[in-house]
Amino acid sequence: MTFTREFFAILSCTAMIMLLHCNADPLPPPTDLSYKWLDPFTVNVSWLWQRPRNLPQDCEIMYECAQQNAKPEIRRIESRNVSWNCLTGETGSQSCTFTIHTVGTKGSCLDWKSKFENITIKSPKPQAKVVEDFKCILDPMGMNCSWIPVYPDFDLTLSYKSGGVTEGITNSKDCHQYYSSGRRNGCYLEVSDQQLFKTCILVNNDIGRSTFEALNTSLVVPSPKLNITQDKHLLNLSWETPKVGNLKCWTYVFNYTECNKSMKSQKTTTNTYSIPYDENCLYEIQSRVETTKICQTMRSDLSEVVTYGTNRPRDGTLTVVAIVIPIILCVCVILSCYCFRKHSNILCPIIPDPSAIFKEMMMNGNKEHKTGSLYTPVPEPVEPCKITLAAETSVLQQNS
Numbered sequence: 374m375t376f377t378r379e380f381f382a383i384l385s386c387t388a389m390i391m392l393l394h395c396n397a398d399p400l401p402p403p404t405d406l407s408y409k410w411l412d413p414f415t416v417n418v419s420w421l422w423q424r425p426r427n428l429p430q431d432c433e434i435m436y437e438c439a440q441q442n443a444k445p446e447i448r449r450i451e452s453r454n455v456s457w458n459c460l461t462g463e464t465g466s467q468s469c470t471f472t473i474h475t476v477g478t479k480g481s482c483l484d485w486k487s488k489f490e491n492i493t494i495k496s497p498k499p500q501a502k503v504v505e506d507f508k509c510i511l512d513p514m515g516m517n518c519s520w521i522p523v524y525p526d527f528d529l530t531l532s533y534k535s536g537g538v539t540e541g542i543t544n545s546k547d548c549h550q551y552y553s554s555g556r557r558n559g560c561y562l563e564v565s566d567q568q569l570f571k572t573c574i575l576v577n578n579d580i581g582r583s584t585f586e587a588l589n590t591s592l593v594v595p596s597p598k599l600n601i602t603q604d605k606h607l608l609n610l611s612w613e614t615p616k617v618g619n620l621k622c623w624t625y626v627f628n629y630t631e632c633n634k635s636m637k638s639q640k641t642t643t644n645t646y647s648i649p650y651d652e653n654c655l656y657e658i659q660s661r662v663e664t665t666k667i668c669q670t671m672r673s674d675l676s677e678v679v680t681y682g683t684n685r686p687r688d689g690t691l692t693v694v695a696i697v698i699p700i701i702l703c704v705c706v707i708l709s710c711y712c713f714r715k716h717s718n719i720l721c722p723i724i725p726d727p728s729a730i731f732k733e734m735m736m737n738g739n740k741e742h743k744t745g746s747l748y749t750p751v752p753e754p755v756e757p758c759k760i761t762l763a764a765e766t767s768v769l770q771q772n773s
Contacts, residue, residue: 400434400475401425402487403453408494411456412545414534414573414584416494418471419454431480441470441491449476458573461500462583468495501581503529508591509562511569511617511671516587518574519559527578531560533587534575535568545575569617570669588669594618596676597625597644599660608650608681615662615673622668627660628675632684655684 403420410416418438438455439447442464448455459469470493477485504520522529534545548560564572572587597612612625625646628638632654639646642665650656658679663672 400428400477400482400485400487402475402490403436403473404490406473406490406492408492410497412534413497413532413575413577413582414458414460414545415456416459416469417454417456418473418492418494420473420490422453422475429481432477432482432485433479434475434482435478436473437476438471438473441472442466443469449478458586459494459496460573460584460586461496462585463589465500467500468493470494496582498577499581500583503527503578503580503583504576506557506591507574507576508593509587510593510595512595513616515564516562516569516572517559518562518587518590519554519557520576521556522558522578524578524580527580529558529576529578532575532577533562533564533572535562535564535572592669592671594662594671594673596673597660597662599627599658599676599679601656601658601679601681603650603681604647606650607647608656610646610648610658610660612644612660612662614644618664618671619668622664623662624665625660625662627658629656629658631656650682652682653685654682656681 401423403422405421406418407420408416408418420436422436435449435451436453436455437447437449438457439445440457440459443460455473457469457471461467461469470491472489472491474489475487477483503523505523507518507520509516509518518531531548531551532545533548546563548562550561552559552561562572570588573584574587574590575582575584577583594615594617597615600611600613602609602611610627614620615623623642623644625641625644626638627646629636629648631651639648658681659675659677660679661673661675664670
């Protein structure tokens with residue numbers, strides 16, 4: 374009996390709680406939404422909210438805020454105001470729209486939600502594309518931004534804000550270091566290394582204005598210095614690591630020519646690389662860095678061409694040997710064949726067959742040999758000598 378009463382009591386309590394939950398009014402939405410500009414980038418939105426009398430005492434609520442047509446970001450806050458960057462250059466419209474609603478976070482109203490309330494914030498000046506090809510070169514000392522003006526005849530000013538959104542505090546700065554180089558104009562922004570990736574830009578002229586984050590432009594780092602050393606038949610390439618960003622995010626890309634022949638572009642995630650080296654070739658190398666896909670997008674422009682070696686005629690000894698020696702050998706073989714054939718009777722005389730000699734001797738052995746006549750020389754003619762004796766008397770007369 375006791376068990377039946379306890380079970381009935383528990384069942385009754387559960388039914389009453391469920392009935393109260395089903396009949397409870399939803400959370401009321403925020404009311405009286407308003408806004409004010411804190412600086413050219415930041416707007417502060419505020420609202421009111423009246424707690425219903427029948428809301429359970431254990432119910433705790435917060436406000437959930439989001440900006441439409443922007444990066445997906447939802448904030449839950451306890452206060453009844455929020456500051457947000459309204460960058461019309463990114464939304465491509467003349468205004469920003471924020472949505473706010475109430476959500477239950479604890480107690481019996483956990484996960485209760487009110488309907489959404491919207492507020493549209495108009496830009497204080499018409500949004501217009503006043504610059505193009507906006508890019509910033511990053512270094513530890515700051516950020517050097519440059520652009521091409523869409524309307525060169527109108528003076529343009531630049532303001533910037535770094536460090537993100539700070540509730541109720543304005544910290545925008547005007548640029549004071551303008552410069553011009555050809556078609557491009559530029560300005561040097563004084564921001565710290567920690568603020569490089571939290572900087573908003575405002576460009577403004579009489580036509581209109583545009584606000585955007587520097588991260589959504591072309592972020593450029595200085596081209597890293599390339600060093601080249603030779604190690605026998607290798608060229609060792611090494612780069613100085615960029616002084617901004619995460620060291621593990623950088624990829625080194627380089628193009629090079631060998632003997633005026635373009636070679637395939639190479640990539641490496643380390644700041645050293647080796648390529649084959651030909652001492653008879655001139656090497657021309659250009660390099661740049663870029664971040665991997667998982668890191669904040671940054672890159673550098675191609676560096677100046679760095680050269681190594683010279684183009685020289687190759688040593689022709691091997692070529693001469695490979696061509697001349699076979700020709701000489703062929704000529705020698707041809708001459709040898711010709712001489713051998715011409716003097717074949719001397720080099721290779723015909724040797725009579727011994728069997729034929731013995732056969733002839735056997736056949737002529739019984740025959741008489743004829744006596745051959747001896748050689749008789751022809752007598753030479755002899756001229757007769759005539760001797761005349763001188764008279765003795767004539768000799769004596771000469772002596773006297």
